[in-house]
Amino acid sequence: MSSRTSQTLRAFYDAMYNALGPQHWWPAQTPTEVIIGAILTQNTAWRNVERAIDNLKRAKALDWKRLHELSLEELAELIRPAGTFNVKARRLKSFIQWFHDRFDLDLDRMFEMSVSSLREGLLEIPGIGRETADAILLYAGQKPSFVVDAYTARILYRHHLIDRSADYDEIKELFESNLPDDVKLFNEYHALLVDVGKKHCRPRARCEGCPLRRFEHDAERED
DNA sequence: GACCAGGCACATC
DNA sequence: GATGTGCATGGT
Numbered sequence: 001m002s003s004r005t006s007q008t009l010r011a012f013y014d015a016m017y018n019a020l021g022p023q024h025w026w027p028a029q030t031p032t033e034v035i036i037g038a039i040l041t042q043n044t045a046w047r048n049v050e051r052a053i054d055n056l057k058r059a060k061a062l063d064w065k066r067l068h069e070l071s072l073e074e075l076a077e078l079i080r081p082a083g084t085f086n087v088k089a090r091r092l093k094s095f096i097q098w099f100h101d102r103f104d105l106d107l108d109r110m111f112e113m114s115v116s117s118l119r120e121g122l123l124e125i126p127g128i129g130r131e132t133a134d135a136i137l138l139y140a141g142q143k144p145s146f147v148v149d150a151y152t153a154r155i156l157y158r159h160h161l162i163d164r165s166a167d168y169d170e171i172k173e174l175f176e177s178n179l180p181d182d183v184k185l186f187n188e189y190h191a192l193l194v195d196v197g198k199k200h201c202r203p204r205a206r207c208e209g210c211p212l213r214r215f216e217h218d219a220e221r222e223d
Numbered sequence: 224g225a226c227c228a229g230g231c232a233c234a235t236c
Numbered sequence: 237g238a239t240g241t242g243c244a245t246g247g248t
Binding site for chain 2: 025037038039041042043044045046047048049083084087091126127128129130131132135147149150151190191194197198202
């Protein structure tokens with residue numbers, strides 16, 4: 001745990017955290033909101049997810065039993081502002097059905113499972129991919145499951161910590177095997193990478209002001 | 224009007 | 237197994 005990679009990953013974290021501070025991702029929200037948000041935010045700006053969640057709140061549908069009762073069409077209409085609403089209504093429904101059948105809509109029961117078997121279970125649900133599964137585990141279940149996304153891959157690639165062919169699980173493993181199993185750390189780390197990625201590590205690089213600028217990198221490297 | 228956003232499934236090669 | 241495409245709203 002004191003390899004060069006571990007030290008680098010820790011140094012990245014410290015640099016980002018010192019520059020940007022805590023990100024407060026899903027701070028005061030209930031696990032229910034987090035799970036729904038994790039599905040709704042797929043390829044979608046967070047602002048639009050909030051609108052959809054507000055609709056659910058106003059319809060008093062932010063509740064697993066009510067969600068289970070809603071028709072696919074009613075659900076789709078409520079989450080419309082989040083975009084791709086027909087797809088996401090199906091995905092929410094497939095999660096709810098699974099959650100109902102396996103855990104009787106009881107979050108505590110679901111999160112009693114081991115991280116690895118719960119992750120496997122979530123990945124069997126159509127509409128829950130690796131990033132969404134990890135976001136549910138980490139941000140709703142407070143489990144130490146590192147969340148990887150496109151920004152994470154691009155930042156690590158440009159800093160020569162991974163090669164172009166690295167896939168999701170490989171990148172996830174890089175973090176998990178080189179950092180302590182710390183939920184708070186994983187939570188902030190992913191959120192910080194997203195912020196840095198958005199501001200500084202888009203396809204057209206703008207490294208000015210980037211907290212990771214002082215580390216060796218190649219800003220022109222496209223993925 | 225193009226491009227993007229806290230992805231995923233499915234088709235095709 | 238790699239690559240391309242549809243899904244769809246709202247902000248810049």
